Amino acid sequence: MNILWSGGVANHSTIIEQINYLVFLRSLSKKDDHAMRIDPEAERVFQGELSQYHWDNLLVLNAEVLFSTLEDIYRRLPELTTDKTIQLLYRDAHVKVFDKPTLRRLVHEIEQLMSDLEKEATTGRNDIFGDMYEYLLSKLAQAGTLGSFRTPRHIINFIVDVIDPDKGETILDPACGTAGFLVAALEHLKEKYSSEEFKKENKHPLDLLSPDERKFLFQHTFTGFDSDFDMFKFGLMNLYLHQLEHPNIKRINTLVDTAGDRTKWDIILANPPFAGAVDQSSISEDLQMGTRATEILFLRYMIDHLSPTGRTGVIVPEGIIFSNTNAHKKIRQLLIETAGLWAVVSLPAGVFNPYSGVKTSILFFDKSIARNIESILFAKVSHDGFDLGASKRLVDKDDLPNALNALLKYHSGLRNKASNAAEAIYILGAEIAHLIPKHKISETGDYNLSGDHYLLSSEYSDAKWPMVSIEELCDLGRGRVINKQDIAKNPGAFPVYSSQTTDDGIFGYLGSYDFDGEYVTWTTDGANAGTVFYRTGKFNCTNVCGTLKAKTKKINMRFLAQALNRIAYKHVIHAGNPKLMNNVMAKITVPLPPLEIQDQIVKELRGYQEIIDGATQIVANWKCKIEIDTTWERVKLKDVCNINPKKIEIKNINPETEVSFVPMADLNQNNANFVIKQTKKLSEVIGSYTYFTENDVLLARVTPCFENGKAGIARKLKNKIGFGSSEYIVIRPSEKILPEIIYCYISEQRFNAAGKIKMTGTGGLQRVPVDFVQNWEISLPPLEVQRQIVDQIDIERTLVDGNKKLIEIYKRKIIDVLSAI
Structure with a gap:
């Protein structure tokens, strides 16, 4: 601005x-x-x-x-x-x-x-006012004022999907801001109560509700409070544009203006202010807890104003999780003993970038199941689908879908008095999810809600073998400072292991070695702290690696490495730079079966791992490749393709015609096939999106999608017409070339490398020029040869897909074997 x-x-x-x-x-x-x-x-x-x-x-x-x-x-x-x-x-x-x-x-x-x-806004869940406010925050550089910053839409949707609002329920956001949570809840209900035939046309008329139920939804379901007049207006406007033309948004300070109010809601959704502090004398008498911290006071309000069968999803700062003030301990006690806390989801620190680097978690509580809860589910979300820096670029890693599935399973089990705990852990993976008995959290009196706090031996607490500490089994050591200059002065054949996980952790090679024999090493500092490796032979370690050397013949070091890999990371201390130092490692306990059992387990796991390694190599190395015949004609893509065909081709098509819609997120990496998930009316997309038709090749031209290999062949389009991201380049094959051949050529590493060099634009958003694609030279096989190439590619791709399935199966087998001990 x-x-x-x-x-x-x-x-x-x-x-x-x-x-x-x-x-x-x-x-x-x-x-x-x-x-x-x-x-x-x-x-x-x-x-x-x-x-x-x-x-x-x-x-x-x-x-x-x-x-x-x-x-x-x-x-x-x-x-x-x-x-x-x-x-x-x-x-x-x-x-x-x-x-x-x-x-x-x-x-x-x-x-x-x-x-x-x-x-x-290519999904059905749009929050344009929220997006606009996010843009304002980035321009005004005041995102942290009074603890206020916008909750990312994908986090809002995750919370709403876990809570799963139902018809006839009342929903409150006591710090509603732009009303993002209320909008998401409304969109969730529209999706839930609209017939499939309407949804196929991207319509959500709520036809599965009766007239009275629709009236209740639009007139009584949604309530929001905010003390800031600008946010009050934002919320009103946002809900108005989502069909709630008379929303119940009130300009009040939840912590000050609600004394004596006994209203209760079925659902409360919130990301209340973290950094603020209210004047002690102004705080509502109902909420007094001997603190001015807004995050504690908002939680107290939510607990008090949740109906006896109500449920809540709320974002909280790390202080709520483990701070030791009396007020923090008291609010955690209320959450566990009164509110029905059933899950704590730890979010990565960069979720709120660029507005705040604050580390947060999501608390889910449900009063209706408070008596059924014996254990609380703790889950770590390390990746939320976006880069965690200021740019917030889309990335491939996203733990949220699995976390959603696991949370729904676990919550369903609690509500039905059935145990879905094992299934929830299976979905998420034992490395990022675990259950802590409620009594264990309560027994110390501080009610700490950091799952890692309780993880000593939790993986093996029911093991049938004795639990033995690492210091009883091994001598602990550490590497030394080794830098690139040291390696340059003394090059050789002996590996230097460091904190990295790529290339087996190899930092370089020296002409001398510090360690000789069988060891287990682990990363002591940094992002990979707690990562464990089995090492053998002559090698070196840098100062960010700890070492374990067996001092008893009772332990198989390969077995120890496998066992520690399941639990070591849970002992990492995340205050500042993550650390797992020798003193902590020494106290970790592992099960100790007889040596012959260890040997059997190791043999079995090595067999599984070899299968995984072989299958992984096939998947990683396979690319559709064309063996070039020098007799083939050399042509530019523009000579055999129409690049970015014009929309004038469909000028006479009825604007109400349904067409396929393919946002960037639906295009795959290094896979020509993708699933069509959306349809829209032609009139909704013709003005702003990229046009394509059946058998056109789509190429993502923008960072990081181009570098990551996002491309595909458009097939099974609604009415043979498609639209999608404005960041696509469309390559339409002529009768001289098959789309699969085009896809293979643009999937080659040399095309990708050359395209990166040619990218234009400043900052984090760069694009491949269209003329680079137009002028890219390829060798053109005769059509009959092209068909033979495509047939061979299909055979190879089927084998690759089989290997992907094999990897999943044998990873699960390894987890099952280790869990059994």
Whole structure:
């Protein structure tokens, strides 16, 4: 929002207020447009005397006329409309951007911003106002003010999906901000209670609800509180545009203004402010806990105002998890003994970047099952589908889908008084999920909610073999400082192991060695702390590696490495730089079967691992490859393909025609096939998205998708027409070339490497130029040869898929063997 600052508007609240008014004005206009497409006789906001104020009319006005027109709108809109929400929002509204050219630039920048956000909103769960506020935060550099920053949409959706709202339930967000949680809950209910035939057309009419149930949903289900007037307006506007035209959003301070209120809700969803502190004398008497910390007070409010069968999903800072103040201990005790806490999900520290690096967790509690809970499920989400730096780029690793599945299984078991615990752990994997008995959490009196705190020997607590500490079995040591200069001065054949996990942890090779024999090593410091390796022969270790050398003949070191790999990481201390030092490692206990049993286990596991290693190598190394015949004609792609075909081809197609929609997330890496998950009307996508048709090849041109090999062949399209991300390059084969051949050529490493060099753009967002693709040279086989190549590729791909399945099976076998001991 540099244009506002340069135009003399520097106040944070004024900036948000002015943008609020303009964005909502645009959104009301777009809402009218949508209503007109469905029913030309539909009632609209901008009709009659107000029709001249439609957003599209504002875009063509010069600066002078625009200023006076907006003043007229803000004055006349609350007078002429009958909609009470619009009257409230524009009451006493005035234009406060007095530099008229700046105002005009602002209007056009908002048009561009909102258009871009609408293009990106390719799922059915859109929160445009939330996205816009996130953009404002990034520009205003005030994201941490009063502990306020926007909750990422994918985290909101995860929490809502775990809670799974139902018809007839009431839902509260006591710190609602832009109403992102309430919008997500509404979208969840629309998905849940709309027929499949409607959803196929991307419609969600809630036809599975009765008229009374729909009335309850729109009039009584959703409530939100926020003390900030700008956020109050954001929330009202956001819900209004999601069909809640008279939302129950109140401008009140939950911690101050609710004394004596006994209202209870069935569901509470929240990410309350973390960094704030309320004046002690202002805090509602009902919430007094001897603290001014807002996160504790909000939790107390939620516990008190949850119905006897109610459930909550709330994001909390790490202080709630383990801080030792009396107030922190008391709120944790209430969560465990009163609220029905059943799961704690640890989120990675970068989830809220770039606005905050605060480490957070999600607490799930359900009063209806409080008596059934014997153990609390702790889960670690290390990857949320996005890079954890400031850029927030999409990445391949995402633990949230498995975590959602496991949490739903476990919660369902608790509600039905059945044990789904083992299934939940199986889904997530024992390395990132575990159960801690509730009595174990309560017995110390501090009610610590850090799952790692209780993990000593938890993997093997029911083992039939004696538990023995590492210091009883091994001598502990450590490597030394070795740097690249040392390796350059003394090169040789003896590996130097460091903290990295790639290349078996090899940092380089020296001409001398420090260790000789059979050892177990582990990473002591950094992101890979707790990673365990079996080592043998002559080698070296850097100072971030600990070493274990057997001092008894009772232990098979390969067995020890396997056992420690299951539990060592759980003893890592995450205060600052993660560490697993020798003193902690020494106290870890492992089961000690007789040596012959250890040998049998190791033999069995080595056999499984060899199968996994072989299958992994096949999967990792396979690429569809064309053996070039030098007699084949050399051509440029543009000579045998149509690059980015024009939409004019479909100008006569009915705008209501259903077409396939393929967002970037649905395109796979190094796999030509992808599943069509969405359809949209042609009119919804033709303006802003990339057009393609059956058998076109899609290539992601933007970082990091291009480097990661995102590409595919469009098949089984609805009405043989598709649209997708604006970051696709579409390559349409002519009759001279098959799409599979194109895909193979653009999947080659040399194409990828050359494309990266040619990328243009600044910062984190770079793109491959279209002319690079157009002018890429390939060898063109005769069509008959192309068909033979494709047949061979299909055979190979079937074998690769079989190896992927083999890897899954034998990884599970290893887990089962270790669990059995």
